[in-house]
Amino acid sequence: MKKASKLVSLLMAAAMLFALTACGGGTQSTPAPSASSAAATGGTLTIVNGGVLKNVSGFPIAGGFVEQFCSAPAIETLARYNEKGEVIPWLAKEINVDKQNLKIVVKLQEGVKFSDGADFNAKTVVDVWDIYKANGYASKFSNVKSYSATGANEVTVILTQWAADTLSRVFIEAGWMIQPELFKQYGMEGMYTKIVGTGPFIAKSVKVGEGIEYAKNPNYRIKGQPILDGIKIITAKDINTAANILKSGEAQVMLNIVDPKVYTELISGGFQRFGLDTCITPTLQGIFFASGSKTDPMGNVLVRQAFCHAIDTKAIIKAFTYGTGTYTNQLAVPGTQEYNDKVAGYPYDVNKAKELLKKAGYSDTNKPTVTLTYQLQFKDIYVAIQGYLQAAGFNVKLDEVDAAVYGDRIIVGKPTPYTSTAQWIAPPNATGWTRYFTATPTTMVGPAMDLKGAGIIDLYSKYMYGTDPARQKEALMELQKKNVDELCLYFPLYITQNLYAGTAKVKDHGIATTAISLWTPETVRITK
Amino acid sequence: MAKYIINRLLQTVVILLIISVIAFSLIHLVPGDPVYAMLGSEIPREYHDQVFHTMGLDKPLIEQYFFWLGNILKGDLGYSYYFRQSVAEVVANRLPTTLYLGIVSAVFSVILGIFFGIVTAVRRGSKTDSVITVLANIGIAMPTFWLAVILILIFGLNLKWLPVHGFTLPWVNLGLSVRQTIMPVICMSVGGIAIYARQTRSSMLEVIRQDYIRTARSKGLKESRIIYGHAVKNALIPILTLIGLTLRNSFGGSAIIETIFNITGLGQVMVMSLNNRDYTTLQTSLLLLATVTCICNLLVDIAYAYADPRIRLE
Numbered sequence: 001m002k003k004a005s006k007l008v009s010l011l012m013a014a015a016m017l018f019a020l021t022a023c024g025g026g027t028q029s030t031p032a033p034s035a036s037s038a039a040a041t042g043g044t045l046t047i048v049n050g051g052v053l054k055n056v057s058g059f060p061i062a063g064g065f066v067e068q069f070c071s072a073p074a075i076e077t078l079a080r081y082n083e084k085g086e087v088i089p090w091l092a093k094e095i096n097v098d099k100q101n102l103k104i105v106v107k108l109q110e111g112v113k114f115s116d117g118a119d120f121n122a123k124t125v126v127d128v129w130d131i132y133k134a135n136g137y138a139s140k141f142s143n144v145k146s147y148s149a150t151g152a153n154e155v156t157v158i159l160t161q162w163a164a165d166t167l168s169r170v171f172i173e174a175g176w177m178i179q180p181e182l183f184k185q186y187g188m189e190g191m192y193t194k195i196v197g198t199g200p201f202i203a204k205s206v207k208v209g210e211g212i213e214y215a216k217n218p219n220y221r222i223k224g225q226p227i228l229d230g231i232k233i234i235t236a237k238d239i240n241t242a243a244n245i246l247k248s249g250e251a252q253v254m255l256n257i258v259d260p261k262v263y264t265e266l267i268s269g270g271f272q273r274f275g276l277d278t279c280i281t282p283t284l285q286g287i288f289f290a291s292g293s294k295t296d297p298m299g300n301v302l303v304r305q306a307f308c309h310a311i312d313t314k315a316i317i318k319a320f321t322y323g324t325g326t327y328t329n330q331l332a333v334p335g336t337q338e339y340n341d342k343v344a345g346y347p348y349d350v351n352k353a354k355e356l357l358k359k360a361g362y363s364d365t366n367k368p369t370v371t372l373t374y375q376l377q378f379k380d381i382y383v384a385i386q387g388y389l390q391a392a393g394f395n396v397k398l399d400e401v402d403a404a405v406y407g408d409r410i411i412v413g414k415p416t417p418y419t420s421t422a423q424w425i426a427p428p429n430a431t432g433w434t435r436y437f438t439a440t441p442t443t444m445v446g447p448a449m450d451l452k453g454a455g456i457i458d459l460y461s462k463y464m465y466g467t468d469p470a471r472q473k474e475a476l477m478e479l480q481k482k483n484v485d486e487l488c489l490y491f492p493l494y495i496t497q498n499l500y501a502g503t504a505k506v507k508d509h510g511i512a513t514t515a516i517s518l519w520t521p522e523t524v525r526i527t528k
Numbered sequence: 529m530a531k532y533i534i535n536r537l538l539q540t541v542v543i544l545l546i547i548s549v550i551a552f553s554l555i556h557l558v559p560g561d562p563v564y565a566m567l568g569s570e571i572p573r574e575y576h577d578q579v580f581h582t583m584g585l586d587k588p589l590i591e592q593y594f595f596w597l598g599n600i601l602k603g604d605l606g607y608s609y610y611f612r613q614s615v616a617e618v619v620a621n622r623l624p625t626t627l628y629l630g631i632v633s634a635v636f637s638v639i640l641g642i643f644f645g646i647v648t649a650v651r652r653g654s655k656t657d658s659v660i661t662v663l664a665n666i667g668i669a670m671p672t673f674w675l676a677v678i679l680i681l682i683f684g685l686n687l688k689w690l691p692v693h694g695f696t697l698p699w700v701n702l703g704l705s706v707r708q709t710i711m712p713v714i715c716m717s718v719g720g721i722a723i724y725a726r727q728t729r730s731s732m733l734e735v736i737r738q739d740y741i742r743t744a745r746s747k748g749l750k751e752s753r754i755i756y757g758h759a760v761k762n763a764l765i766p767i768l769t770l771i772g773l774t775l776r777n778s779f780g781g782s783a784i785i786e787t788i789f790n791i792t793g794l795g796q797v798m799v800m801s802l803n804n805r806d807y808t809t810l811q812t813s814l815l816l817l818a819t820v821t822c823i824c825n826l827l828v829d830i831a832y833a834y835a836d837p838r839i840r841l842e
Binding site: 189234402 | 562564567574611612680685694787790792799800805
């Protein structure tokens with residue numbers, strides 16, 4: 001089959017060359033290097049990203065997961081996740097929490113140096129955290145009373161209260177150890193193109209919107225690592241272009257495959273999936289019933305429940321996610337510690353939806369109107385949802401927007417939509433999504449719901465700030481059930497992973513095995 | 529002639545002012561928070577507000593306009609928070625790529641297009657004329673992106689003869705540069721060759737029916753002398769307009785081709801600036817492109833005046 005395809009291509013090429021020659025446009029070409037000749041142990045790994053890097057950055061805290069992924073070869077974190085989602089030390093040697101959960105003593109790896117030769121020590125950590133706090137990331141230290149260098153390689157963190165996400169927030173999210181002297185020299189803007197860390201690679205060239213080239217750090221602290229001579233990250237502005245770069249053998253890995261169709265094509269074309277289903281940071285796609293006013297239809301729990309019953313989620317997943325979506329009835333991955341088996345959810349039942357709407361006071365002549373805001377890549381899904389909702393007795397307005405306007409709708413909240421779509425990352429301890437249900441909820445939940453009166457805030461606090469794991473778990477399970485079965489605060493569509501694909505020749509990469517932004521550039525290798 | 533040029537230059541200044549107002553207003557009318565669009569939705573609110581203020585987005589639009597224009601007149605094109613560079617650097621880094629691809633494809637388009645146009649006109653009604661005319665029609669009708677995808681499929685993915693992405697300047701790595709340039713240049717030239725061929729053919733056909741050509745023939749001049757010495761020179765006058773447009777396009781870049789082949793040129797910069805609401809880069813690039821367009825038009829008009837004495841006399 002492959003031979004036949006090559007033969008057809010040759011014939012077509014000959015025809016085209018003939019045609020071009022006839023036009024006087026004959027081409028001279030030299031064969032490009034094949035993938036196999038480029039791929040060798042100790043060589044250069046080329047990764048293509050299917051979307052533009054906004055904050056290609058020596059300041060990874062400012063970027064999203066793609067930017068963090070791309071700066072990870074040079075900039076390391078104090079801690080990483082293991083496969084179970086637990087926080088384990090990395091640049092830190094030990095992270096010790098006292099019995100009261102109010103003091104954390106961090107012992108750092110000794111003898112670590114930045115790639116520019118500067119020492120990495122306790123003072124560095126304090127300086128980096130000072131920079132983060134002063135430049136818009138104080139929220140990462142929300143329950144941190146103080147931190148100080150209590151030794152050359154020891155940092156002590158004092159907490160105001162324990163929170164379930166403390167370790168991941170402080171040591172991973174705010175744990176990216178940049179070279180603080182560079183910040184002092186170049187300021188925030190300079191940091192975006194100056195990637196200097198303690199990592200296994202050194203940034204040779206950083207071009208925003210184009211890519212990064214890394215060369216091996218010969219003085220990396222772990223002997224025998226990194227395995228590769230270099231890493232090259234290319235940014236392609238179009239996902240199909242990125243896929244072509246992978247298919248042509250000019251890259252070995254493609255990350256951030258946002259279109260499941262492209263992903264499925266790559267997998268069926270012989271590429272392998274990188275990452276695990278159990279990756280602790282999946283993306284959950286759903287609809288929040290944000291409502292600016294209690295008199296809006298979505299302010300009524302019966303209408304929200306009707307909405308959920310009206311849609312055949314499993315059929316949507318089957319039709320549009322090409323096997324990459326997983327069904328869930330709550331904001332958690334089935335089988336994980338955050339998932340509550342007792343949540344009943346809202347199975348597809350159009351008659352039940354109609355019944356609920358009737359109960360809520362709506363009829364064929366008085367239909368509730370909802371506006372669905374979505375971005376272009378979800379158009380098919382939202383058109384299908386529109387069909388389901390209309391069949392159940394809703395008036396549905398589709399509001400297709402680009403990324404910038406979407407940002408307005410969801411983040412800035414102007415104008416407040418009745419419903420909104422949210423894609424978000426759920427860290428292992430569920431704090432990533434429970435924050436939507438705090439005393440100051442985002443526009444995704446909206447001000448119309450009395451979260452405090454409903455007991456949501458109380459459950460959230462018990463879970464978030466509790467120190468007894470059994471009670472925390474109990475509160476979390478109750479929170480899940482209340483959010484879904486009682487209050488119907490959102491409609492979960494499906495769970496998907498951030499999709500990565502590549503050739504089987506790339507080994508020990510750690511990509512998407514513990515977290516989507518963290519991987520193991522120091523161990524990655526390319527087999528012949 | 530000098531008066532004519534001065535007049536045109538003054539007109540150009542007015543046109544550019546009008547374009548600057550339109551470009552500025554239209555960009556600011558596009559909905560979407562520019563800071564979140566540029567820096568990503570993950571940034572904290574405090575940083576968002578800080579950048580919003582630094583960019584002057586909290587000031588009245590009219591104030592923002594005059595601030596931007598004033599800076600441009602002082603030679604400061606502004607800073608791009610999206611590209612993390614001054615706009616001058618953004619443009620300067622991408623212009624060589626765009627110009628190189630644009631000029632190479634323009635040269636192919638003009639030379640081959642005119643050549644085929646002359647051949648088809650001179651051999652009107654022959655098999656060569658029919659074949660080239662059909663190919664020219666295909667060239668005009670064929671969407672550039674389709675051709676690009678087909679070329680990638682054949683030469684990049686199946687045969688693996690040519691790289692499917694990237695651009696290297698020839699003085700950096702000549703071999704790689706040639707391989708990377710072949711497909712984009714073919715895509716960018718095919719339409720141009722077809723248009724030039726058709727335009728030249730019709731222009732030539734009109735010219736070779738003129739009395740002075742008949743006179744030249746009756747004087748016993750060689751056919752090649754008649755065609756290349758008399759007919760072509762006059763037939764090319766309408767082609768000058770096309771050349772002006774081609775020249776302008778060389779500066780503007782081709783967003784489609786640059787995106788498909790992942791080449792970071794000015795066309796792609798403008799698309800990225802628009803998608804990410806990078807106001808400063810977008811409005812400055814538009815103004816730059818408008819300036820280049822005006823200059824090209826001016827050059828074409830001057831060339832017209834030189835090529836056709838009647839225009840000079842008018």
